[in-house]
Amino acid sequence: MQLTADLTQMPVSAGPIEASVTGNIVSQLLVLQKLTPEAVAATMKRSYTVTTLQPQAVPDLEAHLKAFQQIVAKGQTLPADLPSKTEAK
Numbered sequence: 001m002q003l004t005a006d007l008t009q010m011p012v013s014a015g016p017i018e019a020s021v022t023g024n025i026v027s028q029l030l031v032l033q034k035l036t037p038e039a040v041a042a043t044m045k046r047s048y049t050v051t052t053l054q055p056q057a058v059p060d061l062e063a064h065l066k067a068f069q070q071i072v073a074k075g076q077t078l079p080a081d082l083p084s085k086t087e088a089k
Contacts, residue, residue, distance in 0.1 A: 005055040012053045022047050
């Protein structure tokens with residue numbers, strides 16, 4: 001997430017890795033009517049701490065971006081000797 005803040009040069013708010021699990025539980029509690037829609041935000045705020053990551057300077061950002069683009073470009077073309085989907089079955 002720090003990389004997102006650095007590349008966008010914008011602060012990024014992040015909860016714990018378990019945030020998707022918490023969202024799933026809250027959704028189920030809503031369906032079971034054990035939690036009201038109005039109480040969701042307060043429940044989430046009590047459940048975990050949100051951290052705000054501030055952007056930092058990225059040395060050699062252009063070089064890193066160029067290397068990433070080269071990696072992505074290589075992944076876009078399959079080698080000619082790979083079997084097609086029909087041949088692989």
